[in-house]
Amino acid sequence: MPANDLALLTEAAHEAGRIAMRFWQRTPETWEKPEGAGPVTEADLAVDRMLAATLCGARPDYGWLSEETEDTAARLDAPRTFIIDPIDGTRAFIAGEEGFAHSLAIAEHGIITAAVVYCPALNRLYTATQDGPALLNGAPIRPSARQDVTGATVLSNAAALKPEYWPGGVPEVKRAFRTSLALRLCLVADGTFDAMITLRDAWEWDIAAGDLIARAAGAMVTDRRGAPIRYNQLPPLAGGVLAAPATLHQDLVDRLKPIP
Numbered sequence: 001m002p003a004n005d006l007a008l009l010t011e012a013a014h015e016a017g018r019i020a021m022r023f024w025q026r027t028p029e030t031w032e033k034p035e036g037a038g039p040v041t042e043a044d045l046a047v048d049r050m051l052a053a054t055l056c057g058a059r060p061d062y063g064w065l066s067e068e069t070e071d072t073a074a075r076l077d078a079p080r081t082f083i084i085d086p087i088d089g090t091r092a093f094i095a096g097e098e099g100f101a102h103s104l105a106i107a108e109h110g111i112i113t114a115a116v117v118y119c120p121a122l123n124r125l126y127t128a129t130q131d132g133p134a135l136l137n138g139a140p141i142r143p144s145a146r147q148d149v150t151g152a153t154v155l156s157n158a159a160a161l162k163p164e165y166w167p168g169g170v171p172e173v174k175r176a177f178r179t180s181l182a183l184r185l186c187l188v189a190d191g192t193f194d195a196m197i198t199l200r201d202a203w204e205w206d207i208a209a210g211d212l213i214a215r216a217a218g219a220m221v222t223d224r225r226g227a228p229i230r231y232n233q234l235p236p237l238a239g240g241v242l243a244a245p246a247t248l249h250q251d252l253v254d255r256l257k258p259i260p
Contacts, residue, residue: 002106002113002114002129002130002131002132003114003129003132005059005080005106005113005114005129006114006115006116006127006128006129006132008055008058008059009055009104009105009106009114009115009116009127010116010125010127011054012050012051012054012055012104012116013102013104013116013118013125014118014125015050015054016047016050016051016086016102016104016118016120017102017118017120018120019043019046019047019050020043020047020087020093020100020102020120021120021121022043023041023042023043023046024043024093024096024121025096028041028042028043028093028094029041029042030042030094038090038091039090039091039094040068040090041087041090041093041094043087043093044067044068044086044087044090045068045086047086047087047102048066048067048068048069048084048086051066051082051084051086051104052064052066052069055082055084055104056082059080059082061078061079061080062078062079062080062081062082062106063075063076063077063078063080063081063082063232064081064082064084065081065082065083065084065204065205065232065236066082066083066084066085066086066205067084067085067086067203067205067206068086071236073234075232076232076234079108080106080107080108080113081106081107081108081231081232082104082105082106083104083105083106083107083112083204083205083208083209083231083232083236084103084104084105084205085101085102085103085182085203085205085206086102087100087101087102088100088101088102088103088117088180088181088182088183088205088206089101089178089179089180089182089183090179091179092178092179092180097179098119098121098122099119099121099122099178099179099180099183100119100121100179100180100183101117101118101119101180101182101183101186102116102117102118102119102120103116103117103180103182103205103206103208103209103210104116104117104118104209105208105209105211105212105231107208107231107232110230110231110232110233111130111230111231112130112208112209112211112212112231113129113130113212114128114129114130114212115127115128115129115208115209115210115211115212115213116209117182117183117185117186117209117210117213119180119183123137124136124137124186125137125138126141126186126189126190126209126210126213127213128212128213128215128216128217129212129216130212130216132216133216133217134189134213134214134216134217134218136186136189136190141189141190141191141217142190142191142217142218143188143189143190143191143194143214143217143218143219143244143245144188144191144193144194144245145245146194146244146245146248147245147247147248147251148248148251149171149173149195149248149251149252149255150171150172150173151172151173151174152171152173152174152194152195152244152248153173153174153176153193153194153195154173154174154175154176154193154194154195154196154197155175155176155177155178155184155187155188155193155195155196155197156175156177156196156197156198157177157198158175159199159200160197160198160199161173161175161197164257165199165256165257165259166255166256166257167255167257168255171252171255173195176193180206181198181202181206181207181210181241182206182207182209182210183210184196184198184210184243185207185210185211185213185214185221185241185243186210186213186214188214188219188243188244189210189213189214189216189217189219190217194244194245194248195242195243195244195245195248195249195252196241196242196243196244197224197240197241197242197252198224198240198241199224199240199259200240201237201238201239201240202237202238202240202241203236203237203238204231204232204233204236204237204238205236207229207238207241208231210243211229211241211243214243218245219243219244219245219246219249220242220243220244220245220246220249220250221241221242221243222241222242222249222253223238223239223240223241223242224239224240224241224242224256224259225239225240225253225258225259226242226249226250226253227239229241239259240259
């Protein structure tokens with residue numbers, strides 16, 4: 001079943017990319033969501049409508065969780081649930097930057113079983129299943145071999161490296177940033193960066209697909225406390241994300257101040 005689901009997600013992701021690229025760098029109509037939840041564009045909504053019709057049409061018994069669809073508890077009773085971010089990195093998309101992604105995943109009993117992260121402007125298609133390899137454009141990928149946090153390349157926002165989170169001192173890392181959390185996880189999966197850190201609560205749709213891809217590649221992915229992340233929860237939030245090769249990941253967990 002994961003292989004069949006992956007084929008479905010991959011086809012849908014390609015169509016999502018075709019829709020998004022029709023709006024990209026063409027000043028799409030944009031709104032701000034209520035309560036400071038960030039921007040949304042007409043492209044996000046168009047992709048969401050297509051994905052809901054395509055995926056739920058093919059798997060009518062699956063639940064549905066998407067950033068751009070009102071959530072209901074009905075998904076909790078489904079045997080499997082789609083977890084979707086139609087466009088992850090909407091701010092990058094609005095700015096005409098390449099670093100946005102379509103993030104598509106399927107959860108079963110809290111575990112991600114199939115995942116696709118597609119970056120159409122970068123021509124990068126990341127895929128994985130629970131029992132298969134992580135691939136980038138069809139080729140296997142692996143995380144870096146770095147074990148020491150000192151000098152590591154880390155994707156994070158500046159807030160995650162504030163001194164109050166690191167009792168022994170902020171580690172000396174080379175920090176970079178990407179708007180899309182899904183892409184950040186995939187850039188750890190393929191070894192472009194050594195680690196990614198977000199200490200803020202993370203929405204499941206931002207991280208579900210990238211989580212499986214990074215783990216299938218060989219990285220460790222946990223919440224900020226070092227615990228595995230469970231999906232299709234209510235509310236659909238994870239307590240931050242840490243992703244890195246195993247030894248480096250443990251070093252990050254050991255250095256971080258416990259965060260409730």
